[in-house]
Amino acid sequence: MSCKTLSCLLLLISSYAILGFKIPSIDFEMLEEQGFEVSIPDEPGIQRVFYMLQVDDTCPALMDYITEAVNGSWVSRQKMSLQNNDKLQISLLVQFNEEIFEKSETKVILNKRLLTTRDFSSRSISFPSGEGECQAFLAPQQQTKRCKPAQTIVSNGRRACQGELIFEDNFSEAQLNKSTWKHDIRQRMYHVEEELVAFDDAVRNSFVKEGELHIVPIVASEVTEGSFKLGDRCTAVESPDQECNIAQGSFYSIKPPVFSAQIHTRDSFSFKFGKIVVRAKLPKGDWLFPYLMLQPVSTYAETHYAKQLRIAYARGNAFLRTKKGEDISGSHLYGGGVVWHHGNAVQFLKDKVSKTHYGDGFHNYTMIWQRDKITLMVDEEVYGELYDGLPFFNEKCFIIFGVTVGGFLNFDDSILEKDVKPYKNREPRAALSFWQHRDAWAPTWGRQSAMIIDYVRVYAE
Ligand SMILES: *[C@@H]1O[C@H](CO)[C@@H](O)[C@H](O)[C@H]1NC(C)=O
Ligand SMILES: *[C@@H]1O[C@H](CO)[C@@H](O)[C@H](O)[C@H]1NC(C)=O
């Protein structure tokens, strides 16, 4: 290359041709081994292409001067490996019929793919110049990536690098790790949450088997009016009188129709900002509802109306439609945030409809929680980006996994046809009504009603 300095190159940009040529769109590819490739397709008239690549505004920038097209494209191959969330700024100058054209794009890498592209083709290139500014260099050598400090805050105060694994449980031990996970032990309050379960730590409701965590809702053998005592094991914090020991003769004294489990990491691990991946099979069966979520450490798993970040959920029902005809069965996946305003839910959700029930198999559910955005993915596919509601989640959150039944928000009466549900939300004796109509729902339950979790991983962002 005869022209060795940037200022010299910049002199070349003296004439912008107004007519005729538009730089084709820039192709980007992650290489199998290490590094990546950017290119533009060849067109008759292109004589030279000059690339300047900058990752996350870090210096030095990479420069590459291409003097001939190979196999029909002008390619710059770089050895630097890009990581999740890297912002790659690509600026290029193209010499076309003796005139110079410019184009600039910003690409963001997510899971080895390009998530968003911002095209600044009309903006002029700000190639660095002068001492003290970012120095670009030619013929880039192999570079190793340094630790990029993450925005993630981890409960133990550890500083993490972006992309670092900060929590993992793949349930490969013989038993659930009791120092990581604590059980929520209480009866859900029928008139507050309208969930028709009691959570307990019985092994039949939650156990580890062959590297997988199973959370199994089990129908009670009988449901009568009568006392129900959890005693000292009960973990309720707000209304232990109604959630722990139900005395016979009180209006709500209906034994729980279903026993299930909910576990959390509040005492062992929490984080603010990060990427959580849960590989799981969701429960199938009418009125079952999975909890794969994050909740602020200022609350307990047992707190009523706690804000929640829902990593993913799909209802257990094989068929369920709203009055307006919207499919809200288990083929409809949701993720996002729920906050409460005077007992009413304000939801920030993204969703995706599939041809099959999400409980038919394992899927990888991912929530990437960043300062200004939540990205929701299933099986490496992004199905939503949320920008609203984030200020509600400005503290560390812990992980909750559970399977419940009913729930006034989970199965909202106001959107369902009358009499679809075997009980009414906020009806004081809903649990009894649900139980009495068990012929309608119990046959839809079975082995597939368990939620099975293969692993959970949290990475710093
Ligand atoms: C160009 O394409 C041919 C045939 O596809 C391939 O064998 C060759 O390796 C390519 N050259 C380069 C430099 O990629
Ligand atoms: C399971 O997790 C442990 C530590 O949490 C890790 O050492 C191990 O490699 C993991 N196993 C698999 C198969 O991912």
Ligand SMILES: *[C@@H]1O[C@H](CO)[C@@H](O)[C@H](O)[C@H]1NC(C)=O
């Ligand atoms: C439980 O998890 C903790 C924290 O990750 C770990 O130190 C401990 O060894 C685990 N216990 C068992 C029995 O696997």
Ligand SMILES: *[C@@H]1O[C@H](CO)[C@@H](O)[C@H](O)[C@H]1NC(C)=O
């Ligand atoms: C889910 O993640 C696992 C690795 O943990 C991977 O092997 C599998 O291909 C992923 N599944 C899908 C459908 O993307």
